Amino acid sequence: MEESDLKNLPGVGPATATKLKNAGFTTAEAISVTPPKEISEKTGIGFNTVLSIVNGARETLGIDFMTAEDLWKKRQDMLRCTIGSENLNQLMGGGIETQAMTELIGEYGVGKTQICLSLCVRVQQPVENGGLAGKVVYIDTEGTFIPERVFQIAETLGLDPHETLANIFLARAYNSSHQELLTEHLFKFCPENNVKLVVVDSMIGHFRGEYVGRENLSERQQKLNSQLHKLLRLTEAYNIAVVITNQVQANPTAFFGDPNKPAGGNVMAHASTHRVYLRKGGKGTRIATVIDSPYLPEEKARFKITEGGVEDAGEE
Ligand SMILES: Nc1ncnc2c1ncn2[C@@H]1O[C@H](COP(=O)(O)OP(=O)(O)OP(=O)(O)O)[C@@H](O)[C@H]1O
Numbered sequence: 450m451e452e453s454d455l456k457n458l459p460g461v462g463p464a465t466a467t468k469l470k471n472a473g474f475t476t477a478e479a480i481s482v483t484p485p486k487e488i489s490e491k492t493g494i495g496f497n498t499v500l501s502i503v504n505g506a507r508e509t510l511g512i513d514f515m516t517a518e519d520l521w522k523k524r525q526d527m528l529r530c531t532i533g534s535e536n537l538n539q540l541m542g543g544g545i546e547t548q549a550m551t552e553l554i555g556e557y558g559v560g561k562t563q564i565c566l567s568l569c570v571r572v573q574q575p576v577e578n579g580g581l582a583g584k585v586v587y588i589d590t591e592g593t594f595i596p597e598r599v600f601q602i603a604e605t606l607g608l609d610p611h612e613t614l615a616n617i618f619l620a621r622a623y624n625s626s627h628q629e630l631l632t633e634h635l636f637k638f639c640p641e642n643n644v645k646l647v648v649v650d651s652m653i654g655h656f657r658g659e660y661v662g663r664e665n666l667s668e669r670q671q672k673l674n675s676q677l678h679k680l681l682r683l684t685e686a687y688n689i690a691v692v693i694t695n696q697v698q699a700n701p702t703a704f705f706g707d708p709n710k711p712a713g714g715n716v717m718a719h720a721s722t723h724r725v726y727l728r729k730g731g732k733g734t735r736i737a738t739v740i741d742s743p744y745l746p747e748e749k750a751r752f753k754i755t756e757g758g759v760e761d762a763g764e765e
Pocket residue numbers: 555556557558559560561562563564593696754755756
């Protein structure tokens with residue numbers, strides 16, 4: 450999908466184009482996937498005008514009804530980024546997908562951030578080398594992005610560590626509303642900077658910290674939902690991969706098996722395209738399982754964390 454100039458959209462004059470751009474809606478793609486109410490609130494353009502602009506954008510892009518054949522074709526553009534471990538790649542159907550949001554779930558220290566850092570390096574590689582030939586946005590909510598570790602991974606893989614670091618745009622999100630603001634900027638920032646991977650590590654940390662107690666749960670879930678859907682729209686508008694991390698919480702209803710479940714409830718479960726549950730195995734190995742996937746089988750993959758990022762691990 451080509452990026453289109455706003456001025457070519459039906460019903461958009463120079464003044465309207467400026468209002469849209471100032472509010473962060475710089476492309477027909479962004480306009481076509483954002484709820485009209487939200488565009489109206491942010492730009493101050495009347496709702497009915499926004500409706501016709503949105504419809505015009507959709508028509509220009511030809512995305513109202515598409516045949517299943519068209520959808521199939523669009524999904525042929527889907528790219529997959531190698532994770533570093535062949536076992537993990539296979540588990541994920543070939544790697545981390547664009548046009549999809551992948552959620553990494555697991556307890557502290559299991560390797561969620563390590564996989565993200567490894568992807569930050571791999572995604573910059575040319576497509577024939579398993580990358581997406583693009584740059585990275587890393588939204589760090591916990592201050593756990595460690596540039597030295599990225600340096601080490603790049604160096605171990607024989608890549609230029611300085612160049613690798615220069616292609617990663619970091620944003621430290623200080624609270625959930627800051628996180629929201631950063632998410633909105635992505636619709637402008639990603640296409641302008643050839644960003645192919647967006648990481649949000651962790652997606653839910655601030656929400657859990659800020660909305661404590663049952664009485665705040667529904668507001669929390671509503672805000673979380675809106676942010677997740679923005680990320681999902683981003684993946685589709687620009688053929689981008691989004692990777693988010695999630696923690697586990699005690700599951701009081703579990704009588705046997707794993708006493709933990711992913712945080713974020715149904716909202717999180719429904720928004721993510723692929724959910725990968727990570728746990729620790731013996732001898733420093735890690736075990737990944739795909740849960741609730743629309744088309745990936747529930748299999749296990751063993752990997753380990755090494756100097757070069759993420760690698761296959763054999764049996765324990
Ligand atoms: N250079 C390295 N070589 C090997 N293992 C490493 C290296 N750096 C980090 N690790 C391993 O990575 C683990 C930390 O994983 P990570 O920080 O990704 O966890 P996490 O799932 O993000 O946890 P949290 O929920 O606390 O954010 C450590 O246990 C450490 O063993």
